Amino acid sequence: MAFTTQSHAGISFAERWAAFRSDMAEAHVRRKTYRITRNELSNLSDRELNDLGISRAMIKRIAMEAAGYV
Known part of the structure; x- marks a missing residue:
C-alpha cells in the first residue's frame, strides 16, 4: 500500500x-x-x-455589484 503526500509548493502552514x-x-x-x-x-x-432610477426588482443586483459579487 502506497501513501502519497500532498505538496503545497513550499508554502508553509503559517502562510496558508x-x-x-x-x-x-x-x-x-x-x-x-x-x-x-x-x-x-x-x-x-x-x-x-424612482428618483434614483432604481426599481425594487434591481435592489438585489445592485447590492451584489456593490459587494463585488458580480
Missing part, C-alpha cells in the same frame, strides 16, 4: 493559515457590504427609488 484568514475577512466584508446596501435601498420609498 494567513491566506485563509484573509479570505474569510474579505468574505465577511463582502457579506456586510451586501447586507447594508440591500437594507438601505429596501428602506427607501418607491418614490425615492
